[in-house]
Amino acid sequence: MDILIIFEHSNGKIHRMSWEAVAAGQSLAKDLGLTTAILILGSNVSELAEEASKKNVDEVLVADHPLLERYSSDGYSVALKQIITDESPTYVIMGHTYMVRDFLPRVSVALKKPLLCDLTGYYMENGNSVFTRQLFQGKITSDILPNGEPPYLLTFQSAAFQEDAVVDGSGASVRNIDVNLDKSMIRSQYEEPFQGEVGGVDLTAAELIVTIGRGIGKEENINMVKELGDTLGAQLGASRPVVDAEWLPTAHQVGSSGQTVSPKLYLALGISGAIQHVVGMKGSKNIVAINKDPDAPIFELADYGIIGDIIEIIPKLTEAIKNAKA
Numbered sequence: 001m002d003i004l005i006i007f008e009h010s011n012g013k014i015h016r017m018s019w020e021a022v023a024a025g026q027s028l029a030k031d032l033g034l035t036t037a038i039l040i041l042g043s044n045v046s047e048l049a050e051e052a053s054k055k056n057v058d059e060v061l062v063a064d065h066p067l068l069e070r071y072s073s074d075g076y077s078v079a080l081k082q083i084i085t086d087e088s089p090t091y092v093i094m095g096h097t098y099m100v101r102d103f104l105p106r107v108s109v110a111l112k113k114p115l116l117c118d119l120t121g122y123y124m125e126n127g128n129s130v131f132t133r134q135l136f137q138g139k140i141t142s143d144i145l146p147n148g149e150p151p152y153l154l155t156f157q158s159a160a161f162q163e164d165a166v167v168d169g170s171g172a173s174v175r176n177i178d179v180n181l182d183k184s185m186i187r188s189q190y191e192e193p194f195q196g197e198v199g200g201v202d203l204t205a206a207e208l209i210v211t212i213g214r215g216i217g218k219e220e221n222i223n224m225v226k227e228l229g230d231t232l233g234a235q236l237g238a239s240r241p242v243v244d245a246e247w248l249p250t251a252h253q254v255g256s257s258g259q260t261v262s263p264k265l266y267l268a269l270g271i272s273g274a275i276q277h278v279v280g281m282k283g284s285k286n287i288v289a290i291n292k293d294p295d296a297p298i299f300e301l302a303d304y305g306i307i308g309d310i311i312e313i314i315p316k317l318t319e320a321i322k323n324a325k326a
């Protein structure tokens with residue numbers, strides 16, 4: 001195969017950004033006339049393989065090994081190096097997740113092959129795929145044309161491609177592949193399952209996010225936003241001033257120096273819409289902004305805008321949602 005898409009999974013669930021990686025791989029395959037495969041590393045992962053085989057890819061590869069049952073940087077990087085060497089793909093694609101940041105640079109170094117990371121997309125020029133990546137907090141977009149011998153390792157940032165764009169297939173074949181791993185190769189000890197951040201906040205995987213900005217005014221007001229989030233079943237995001245004031249931990253920060261998110265609903269409360277915030281949330285499918293300033297830049301991006309005081313609106317919104325659920 002030409003394009004190898006690597007799945008990330010935990011507790012039997014495929015990471016949302018792996019589906020976005022599939023969308024990226026399918027798009028590249030269509031534009032360049034290439035074949036695709038999904039690779040699953042793990043142990044007893046036949047259900048995941050079956051799920052993957054329903055997508056429009058040429059093959060699903062399964063590297064089933066007891067030492068891959070739990071993620072380890074050593075295990076994944078050693079196995080992936082072997083698989084890439086054996087299968088010789090042109091492109092290797094993953095979502096730009098914490099786990100990938102942990103192990104993929106090792107694979108790049110071991111193979112002496114380029115890693116183009118945190119890409120925002122690609123465009124076609126003279127039959128070549130030119131990849132795009134933001135620099136200087138999103139102020140500049142760079143165009144990258146990989147040269148030298150493949151494979152090229154690519155990671156796409158959250159929302160660079162849409163999960164909804166994944167094309168279903170008619171049943172890809174599943175092939176088991178061998179990896180040569182033994183305990184001596186895995187130097188790290190397993191502790192807790194990998195989490196995006198201590199405290200279990202992983203905004204990149206959240207479907208609903210309620211984000212608070214400086215407009216919340218003071219720390220005591222955060223409780224009303226937490227109640228709204230709990231009522232909606234949403235994760236809590238924050239702009240940088242809220243994190244700088246230590247009203248919420250860093251794991252909640254959305255933006256160029258925080259998380260890049262792409263939920264189905266992003267509720268922006270008292271957020272002005274500065275570029276450093278917007279680069280982290282502009283891929284959200286529905287953006288609802290509440291701000292008392294009608295000229296706040298966030299309204300240029302929002303699908304729905306409410307001009308008003310969040311301190312008045314939040315409790316009413318929570319009440320309305322509770323009533324609607326009752």
Ligand SMILES: Cc1cc2nc3c(=O)[nH]c(=O)nc-3n(C[C@H](O)[C@H](O)[C@H](O)COP(=O)(O)OP(=O)(O)OC[C@H]3O[C@@H](n4cnc5c(N)ncnc54)[C@H](O)[C@@H]3O)c2cc1C
Pocket residue numbers: 137212213214215216238239240241242253254255256257258259269270271272273274275276277280290291292293296308309310311
């Ligand atoms: C290198 C660098 C990296 C950065 N990284 C990030 C980042 O990752 N994430 C990030 O968010 N920022 C980041 N910033 C900061 C960014 O430039 C902005 O300062 C920040 O996003 C502003 O946050 P805010 O919208 O909450 O606050 P403000 O810009 O102060 O906006 C507050 C908004 O709340 C509204 N408001 C006030 N009271 C109410 C009320 N009662 N009801 C309704 N609306 C109200 C106001 O009208 C205003 O629009 C970075 C900056 C730099 C220089």
